[in-house]
Amino acid sequence: MLFVENEYVRAMEDLLRAAVVSVDACCYEWAWYPGQRPGTAQSINRELVGCPKRGVKVRVLLHNESIGRHLGKVNRKTAHELEVYGVEVRMGTTAKILHAKFWIIDQKIAVVCSHNMSVRATKGNAEVGVVVVDLDDVAKLEGYFMSLWESQAFAFKPREEADRFRETRVIVSS
16 A cells, blocks of 8 residues: 555554554654644644553664754653653664664554655655555564664663663752
8 A cells, every 4th residue: 555645644544543562663763743733743642652551562763863953852752751651662763774664563554755744744745655565575684673773872761761860860869
């Protein structure tokens, strides 16, 4: 299945609703928009955070930039929001920029697309994506995801970093 522009939102909502075992995602830019109306990137966010409530394991890889850079701020905020709902998030920088955008649902279906998770990608840009159902191709993409997930380049875990920061503040202020 091929989808263009805003068809991505409906396709991802349906796939995430149908997930029963796992969702793995990789994205360059992932924005969180509280209160945004249906049919936008936040619709996908809402479906994704519902997955852990149903017992679906969710892991997300995000690109990480220095703390002062816009993309770093956007992705850190989203990482925090996703973790609140039980999504495991890792962020990293590599010699190559993590520019890939893909999803793997239940290790049976993959979505490879040009869409970032942003209003612009779901409402304004010329974007395209494809659903992959060939199990060999899905397995290859899952292997790629796991190689990134397990690499030292993606060792930064936002929740652990936030916990260490809070512990340091308590010790210093005591």
